[in-house]
Amino acid sequence: MQFLELEKSQFSAQKFFISYTEENEFSALLKDIDQQSQGYFSSLKNKNTAFTTAKKNIFLEIPNLAANIAVVQLNSGNINSKIAEFAKACREIAREYQLEKIAVDIDFCSDLAAKKQVLRALVDSFYSFNSYRKEAKFDLNQIQIAISTTDSATKTAIKWAKTYAEAAKFCRDLSNTPANICTPTYLAAQAKTLEKLPAVTVEILDKAAIAAEKMGGLLAVSQGSEEEPRFIAVEYRPKNAKNSRPIVLVGKGVCFDAGGISLKPAAEMDLMKYDKCGATTVLSAIYAAAQAELPLHIVALIAATENLPSGTAIKPGDIISTKSGKTVEILNTDAEGRLILADAISYSEKYQPQYLIDIATLTGACVIALGSVRAGLFTNNEELGKLLINAGEEIHDRAWNMPTDSEYGEMMKSPFADLANISGKREAGAATAAAFLQEFLPEKTAWAHLDIAGVAWKSAGEEKGSTARPLALIFNFLSNLAD
Secondary structure (H helix, E strand, C coil), X not given: CEEEEEEHHHHHHCCEEEEEEECCEECHHHHHHHHHCCCHHHHHHHCCCHHHCCCEEEECCCCCCCCEEEEEEECCCCHHHHHHXXXXXXXXXXXXXXXXXXXXXXXXXXXXXXXXXXXXXXXXXXXXXCCCCCCCCCCCCEEEEEECCCCHHHHHHHHXXXXXXXXXXXXXXXXXXXXXXXXXXXXXXXXXXXXXXXXXXXXXXXXXHHHHCCCHHHHHHHCCCCCCCEEEEEEECCCCCCCCCCEEEEEEEEEEECCCCCCCCCCCHHHHHHHHHHHHHHHHHHHHHHHCCCCCCEEEEEEEEEECCCCCCCCCCCXXXXXXXXXXXXXXXXXXXXXXXXXXXXXXXXXXXXXXXXXXXXXXXXXXXXXCCCEEEEECCHHHHHHHHHHHHHHCCCEEECCCCHHHHHCCCCCCCCEECCCCCCCCHHHHHHHHHHCCCCCCCCEEEEECCCCCEECCCCCCEECCCCHHHHHHHHHHHHC
């Protein structure tokens, strides 16, 4: 999707221009359009027509104007609800009239954060996945943003949104790709394409190299599948990087999760192609950072595998050794993500990260706790936690601080190994999973864990599929660090 700036003198000639009223007051641009049409809209308002109350109105033949005009009536709620309402109306209008491009008036968003948020909402609203359809869904190609020449906040937001739009499409397309195509080898090949970007290098470890690194967690999870695992390291290192130690992003890349021997129920198992969304997020974040030429040294690490049942799969009661040397008793083979993340987190020590952030569709318990509204954020560093929370609030891709008390770690002890991969209790599943990961941190590392199981995809209806969350949060966090 393209974003283009639309100068004030041009908007009246667009095929379809979408503006708004707020509490029955015209926007500044709509007032200009009204003047050009010799008071056409004012007369409708003065006649007390449905124009003042309908959620949206479409005007196709307007005196003295070449443009078709849609007017969205925004409610008096907070800015988040207005943005959601406006993006939904734009999508409905574009699809109803099968528009390839639209011009929009976003002046109701007064500051930079809100402008970035509304553009992100428009990007997300118009996404469609057409790779495996004979007849493609409707797809909008271009959004033009009405802008005055002195509006620097809008210009900055457009620049951010252009990059986000490309990265979000990459993320959602890869996340939506089914497991018979998106194997660990395919995921690694997609990561390799990022080397076309400036200052990006990619290293792929095959099964033999993974074994040489003693990544016992990744090897154990993969051993039930015929597909070999891959370990992916993507590094973006611009010459002007502000940080002497990199920001390391770790992504869970389970390309399909059947649960292994601890087999999942059949209902909605198709959604387990989305167990790679942590991986697609970190790949897309480094894609966005490189496209935007952010002056930051960033590394993305991905452990990629499938988790399937077979005669060679790991079993409950097995004990494995991880890259760190710590042993883990397997009590549930469906708690596999933490095993591969443990190895990736241990591998990150070679980079001596300034910040280490792992992103994973890790626990159903986090879905129960927070639903699809917020990701769960666990951290050992208050400063890093605030940076991530604030970045998410700004862009409306929100996270919530979750506890990391030492008692959760005690619940992960095993009588037979250093750790168990589940606590054996139903309580605090998201917190105990985070506590397990914390056991593998390089010493004195500022770390955050984002459990995105509730936010990474929608499971039903027209919008079923990847949401690209929390890409907007992470890209905004990196953009803020770069400023």
